[in-house]
Amino acid sequence: MKKLINDANAVLEESLDGFAAAHTDILLLGAGRKFVRRRTLKQGKVALISGGGSGHEPLHAGYVGLGMLDAACPGQVFTSPTPDQMIEAAEAVDTGAGVLFIVKNYEGDLMNFTMAAEMAGREVASVVTNDDVAVESSTYTTGRRGVAGTLIVEKMVGAAAETGMPIAALKSLGDEVNRRTRSMGVALLPCTVPAAGRPNFTLADNEMEMGVGIHGEPGRRRVPLASADAIAEELVGAILKDLAPKQGSEVLLLVNGFGATPMIELYLMVNSAKRILDGAAITTTRFLTGSYVTALDMAGASVTVSVLDAQAKSLWDAPVHTAALRWGA
Amino acid sequence: MKKLINDANAVLEESLDGFAAAHTDILLLGAGRKFVRRRTLKQGKVALISGGGSGHEPLHAGYVGLGMLDAACPGQVFTSPTPDQMIEAAEAVDTGAGVLFIVKNYEGDLMNFTMAAEMAGREVASVVTNDDVAVESSTYTTGRRGVAGTLIVEKMVGAAAETGMPIAALKSLGDEVNRRTRSMGVALLPCTVPAAGRPNFTLADNEMEMGVGIHGEPGRRRVPLASADAIAEELVGAILKDLAPKQGSEVLLLVNGFGATPMIELYLMVNSAKRILDGAAITTTRFLTGSYVTALDMAGASVTVSVLDAQAKSLWDAPVHTAALRWGA
Amino acid sequence: MSLNRTAREKLVRALAVSVIEHADELTSLDQAIGDGDHGLNMKRGFEAVLATLPALADKSTPEMLKAIGMTLVMKVGGASGPLVGTFFMELGKALPEEPARADLVAATGKAIDAVKARGRSEAGQKTLLDVLVPVQAILAAGGDAAAIAAEATEAAERTTPMLATRGRASFLGERSIGHMDPGSRSASLLIGAAVVTLEFEADL
Amino acid sequence: MSLNRTAREKLVRALAVSVIEHADELTSLDQAIGDGDHGLNMKRGFEAVLATLPALADKSTPEMLKAIGMTLVMKVGGASGPLVGTFFMELGKALPEEPARADLVAATGKAIDAVKARGRSEAGQKTLLDVLVPVQAILAAGGDAAAIAAEATEAAERTTPMLATRGRASFLGERSIGHMDPGSRSASLLIGAAVVTLEFEADL
Ligand SMILES: Nc1ncnc2c1ncn2[C@@H]1O[C@H](COP(=O)(O)OP(=O)(O)O)[C@@H](O)[C@H]1O
Ligand SMILES: Nc1ncnc2c1ncn2[C@@H]1O[C@H](COP(=O)(O)OP(=O)(O)O)[C@@H](O)[C@H]1O
Ligand SMILES: [Mg+2]
Ligand SMILES: [Mg+2]
Ligand SMILES: [Mg+2]
Ligand SMILES: [Mg+2]
Known part of the structure; x- marks a missing residue:
């Protein structure tokens, strides 16, 4: 294994610290590195939270910022984050308009986000992405994985959330973008x-x-x-x-x-x-x-x-200012 | 060798075609793929042209656009471009305020850019970058290589050129950024x-x-x-x-x-x-x-x-809109 | 079958050690048909459990199991965190302080139902349920410690020829056949460790 | 020592073939102490030369050499393009249409000076000048075809123990020692090919 690392068990932590240091203008690292959040929140906007195993960088923390996510919960490498991460992230970024989770379709992610939703004590809806056609889908199996298409969902739903769209409409939009x-x-x-x-x-x-x-x-x-x-x-x-x-x-x-x-x-x-x-x-x-x-x-x-x-185009073109995607801002 | 390619001898050409297709909003591919140029030129602005061997993507074509380069000349993989490329690029993007070449310090690049300058029949100045401290420098040797610092020179000189700075001042600025x-x-x-x-x-x-x-x-x-x-x-x-x-x-x-x-x-x-x-x-x-x-x-x-x-910071922060670097625009 | 403080401490240590010592094997199994983190996940979870061992042992058996479950949920992540965590939490909820064998049968049944609900899964899909379900059947049928431990080992092995329809291995389709399910292996390790300790300490 | 059309065509073909056939070897040499493109560069250049062979052979010898030089400058790139291209261009400029041996000595001297000016380099720095300069000296001293060809081969070999102070190999410092300079090798191949053809066709 040839990697630019120190301790194989501290890769995520050290990388997150470097990430947070490099992007202090737009984001903050939560206590215990449980989440990355926008530095400035927009009151009354639905809070978008995503997360998943690490090792997919810049997904998801690289998409926290204006026009995309409000927070991202990085799990250990290739391991879904734990419910406390999403609960604390929701606590930090919910301004009262509710929380929308964007979850990639893996059982681990689904279960952990579901447990978080059950325990969060606030209004939570979820969009589950499953864009990977490599997996034959069937009602008897886990179904398709959420992969790179997730960032398109995050971008478009993120842009719509900035306009003040309510949570139910954002969920429908996310499901619709995922379907397309x-x-x-x-x-x-x-x-x-x-x-x-x-x-x-x-x-x-x-x-x-x-x-x-x-x-x-x-x-x-x-x-x-x-x-x-x-x-x-x-x-x-x-x-x-x-x-x-x-x-x-x-x-x-x-x-x-x-x-x-x-x-x-x-x-x-x-x-x-x-x-x-x-x-x-x-x-x-x-x-x-x-x-x-x-x-x-x-x-x-x-x-x-x-x-x-037309709507998708305008949502895609809308301003975004995150660590990994930036235009119009 | 495991690469996403078709013909090992056509990698550059096919990649440039994909690049040009993906960024038609900001740039154009010159005839014979000799250079990549900004779609829209700013009259009276000094034209900045860089180039070098390919294989360093997004350098240099990824830095063509508002606030950085006017044109980039991609050589074959790891091979300096030929003088005709720079001559034709200069012809295409010089709006009369002169042409500034930004050249990485390799003998091949220097010689080809120098021949281009001799043959171009227009006002040409050059900034040569040599930021690589790995190479012990001496007056008897080739000297230091120009490496990643080149993009900082391109960004800062590019931002200054947008403000209408004349060619001699841009050259001094480029030399100064390179020295720092x-x-x-x-x-x-x-x-x-x-x-x-x-x-x-x-x-x-x-x-x-x-x-x-x-x-x-x-x-x-x-x-x-x-x-x-x-x-x-x-x-x-x-x-x-x-x-x-x-x-x-x-x-x-x-x-x-x-x-x-x-x-x-x-x-x-x-x-x-x-x-x-x-x-x-x-x-x-x-x-x-x-x-x-x-x-x-x-x-x-x-x-x-x-x-x-203070100047360097404001030049770095100035708007840029290229394929690979974008902010404030 | 009640456990005193020493027995509780021994039980938790045995559980933790069983997966921590086999972390590398579990990771190898998960590399073959998953994403190569199962050993790391279980190890992280049970190391966190060990870190609070004295406080855990101070609790009653049901409270201790619930606390272990919550720790696993909050530390393991992945698919195994919610599932194994839920198992322990529900087991704790369902057990009385001084359980008889019948209580253990009923409580493990409830805990397995909770795992099924959480995982939207059934036995037969090449997951840890393919260990939990048959082992619980032996327990319910009055099998002794040796029979339970043997079934745990065999049940895990029986997942090798199975086709995965749940979990990450399901993405492989037919190619999931011929590899032991990592979650089944860790479940069998945990059961084996529990059985040995309970046999000595609680006359299982 | 004048060349008719057939001789010119043979000469150009021999030059081109000499480097195209050895492209892989030249690339290997450049991988050791450079960036692994020298064979590809020379091949690309001389393939472009070959592509216009009939038109080139139609020209007078000086015009033909200038055209070859310009083609190399515009097709090879890297360090070798301007240098080898300049050599041919300047040779063409300096040669009369029907050169005597003395003219060839004088013209190669001028062409070498132009290469030195373009490369800001001298013999002794582990570059193609370490072949061009000693070979030109043998030519000036009246050496026959065999002597010239032998010196080209030996001069290239003598670059092996040298320390590079110009070109990409100079970045290696001491580690450049022990490898033959790729540009010297291609220069020796070109000279070898030229000598064989000129000996037969022009009584060198
Ligand atoms: N839906 C499910 N129901 C029951 N068990 C499952 C389910 N999904 C996965 N598992 C179990 O979890 C194990 C994988 O755990 P782990 O590798 O830690 O998580 P992940 O698959 O998220 O990387 C599998 O081997 C399987 O036994
Ligand atoms: N300044 C120089 N003067 C003379 N010859 C040089 C100089 N720099 C490089 N060369 C020659 O060029 C050869 C390398 O050519 P090539 O690999 O095609 O170009 P590059 O080094 O740009 O990749 C070297 O082996 C050397 O003989
Ligand atoms: Mg995982
Ligand atoms: Mg090269
Ligand atoms: Mg796994
Ligand atoms: Mg080379």
Whole structure:
């Protein structure tokens, strides 16, 4: 394991301290590092709180700030946060208009957020994201994972919350954005949980993991390494099959790196993915390219497509000022 | 070699096409992909042009836009661009107030930019950045490399150019910012030039390359893997020794990833580096953390410290709207 | 089957040690079909339990179990935190101070129901329920300590050929087959430790 | 020593092939003490030269050399592009259409001076000048084709123990010792190819 760390068991704590120091203008670290919160709250605005296992940076703490989240609860690496974190975060940022949790669909996250909601003693609603088409969904199983599409939900619901939208409408909006958003990813090299000290899986030199999750969970199948075009065909193909957007739809394309894949490759994937979307008569009018929802030091990328309407576009374009996303402010 | 690419010889071209497609709102790709330019030019403003070998994304094309560069010339991977690129870029973005080249100190870059300046047939001045303290400087040698500090020069000179500052003053400013800025980096894993197909160097599982350059050039020495704190001690120590900032100085701290190192580690390095700066009675009031000047898929990071005065702070804080850096706009 | 202070302390220490000592094995199991944190999670939780051991042992058995459950919920995270935590909390709620064997059967049944409700899961889905449910059946059927411990070990092993339909392993579909479920393994370790202690201290 | 069209075409093809065929070796040398692109750079440049071969051969020898130089400057990039390009451009400028051997000696001298000025460098710094300078000295001293070719090979080898003070290898300091300079190797390949062709075609 080669990482810029001191103690494998203190990675999260030291990284959060560096993060908080670097962004004192917009955020604060809660007591016991249980949450990251906006420095300045807007009275009467619904409080948006997300969280999840760490190792996906900048998700979620990097999205705390104007136009996105009010607080984020970082769990241990790849481990859902505990209910006390969400309870204390809610206590800190609820200004009376209620709290909306944005939760990625993993059983651990769901259970911990649910327990927090039960114990919080305040109005709480939840949006659960499940954009990963790699997982075959069925009512008998856990269902799809929430992956990179989560940040699109956080951005759009965050923008709507700034306008004073009430909690029930925000929840419907979040559910709707989630329904319009699909993702799928591929891993070229595995990731290593610092405290585990060894890779979560192994891949031969000529193999990749198609449909990988953001915890380095094995995906749909292990296949021989393929070209960016072939990978884009499979990822975008699976997304479009499931999303079934109308011809002529406008979409946002997010090409997301998993942590160890550089921009030169991500932009190349943008080129491949856009060509396929063009071919399917889907117009890409918004782009986001970078390592936004990562899996520690995993190499690979995911593609997310989100169908846009006028409201979605204006919510996406609305000002945002967080550590990881910033425009118009 | 595991990369998201199609043809190892077409990586740059396909990546540039994706990049241009994703950022049509702010930039345009020149004919033959010789340069990336701002979509809208400001008449009477000195034109800032930078460039260099590719593989350092988002440097330089990611810094084209309001408040930074007018054009960037991407060379082949790790290869300086050719003079025709700078000549055609100058032709495209010079609005009559002259052209300032920002060049990283490598002989290849210097020679190609110099030939371009000789052939361009217009007023051209150059700022040469050489912030890498890993290289012992001497009048008999090539001198220090320009590395991550280059983006600070581009940002500050870019902001000044927006205010209408004339070319001679911009050159002095750029030289001055460069003099106040120092960097040093460490590699944990090597990088692979796509067309070469094999890593540029090899490191044992317990080794790192201290003082590495952004082309994966071997650095000061190969040493056993060490903790983030020990690495930060050596990097920041070498920087402070050379920069010799006054006690109580204010600085900008840039912790830069080389391409395969995730944010969780970079923020941890921020924590380590800031503690050392605090201990030296240096106050860090500006932070930039991310993979901004990369070496393809190399794992590791560099630390850059730039001494700030009131002018530097206001230039840093000034609005910028590029693919990779954006605030206040 | 009542426990004095010394017995309570021994029980809690045995539980904690059983998972802490096997943390690496649990993590390896979770690397194969999950995300490689199960050993770390359980270890973190039970280290927090150990840190308050004297105070825990001061409590009555039901109060102690509830406190352990709350600590696990607040320290473990992931899927196992709420589930294992809920099990202990509900067990504490359902047990009288001086439980007879029938009370233990009833209380473990209630605790398992709470786990099912929390996890929206059933036995047969390759989760820790595939240990809890059959072990509880042996307990209810009057099995002795040895039979209970043996069933815990075997039940965990029986998860190996199962197809996961809950938990992170369910993302793997068919590829989840052939690996032991990490949560089942930790449950069997906890049960094994409990049984040994209770046999000596409380004449299980 | 004049070259007809066929000879010019052969010369250019021989030059191009010499570096294109050794591109991988040149890249390996550059990976050791540089950034691993020298073979790719030279290959790209000489492929561009080959692409215009008929038109190049139509020109007079001096014009052809200038055109090759300009192509290399505009296609190679890196440090080698301006340097090798300048060498060819200046050689073309300095040679008469029908050069005598003395003209070749004088013109290579001028071209080397231009390379030194462009690179702000001298022989002795572990760069391609460590091949160009001694080879030109043999040429000036009346050495025959075999002597020139031998010196090119040996001069490149003599860069191995040198300490680099120019070019990317200079960043390595002492660690640059023990590796052949990639630019010297490509220069020796080009000289070797030129000598063979000129010996046959122009009675060098
Ligand atoms: N819905 C569920 N019902 C019962 N047990 C579950 C459920 N989901 C997961 N588990 C158990 O939790 C274990 C995984 O725990 P852990 O690795 O700590 O959490 P996570 O899966 O969140 O990383 C699984 O091996 C399984 O036994
Ligand atoms: N200042 C210089 N003067 C003469 N030759 C030089 C100089 N700098 C570099 N070289 C030559 O250029 C070669 C490297 O070329 P190349 O790898 O194509 O460019 P780069 O170093 O920019 O990657 C070196 O091996 C050396 O022979
Ligand atoms: Mg987990
Ligand atoms: Mg180069
Ligand atoms: Mg797990
Ligand atoms: Mg080179």
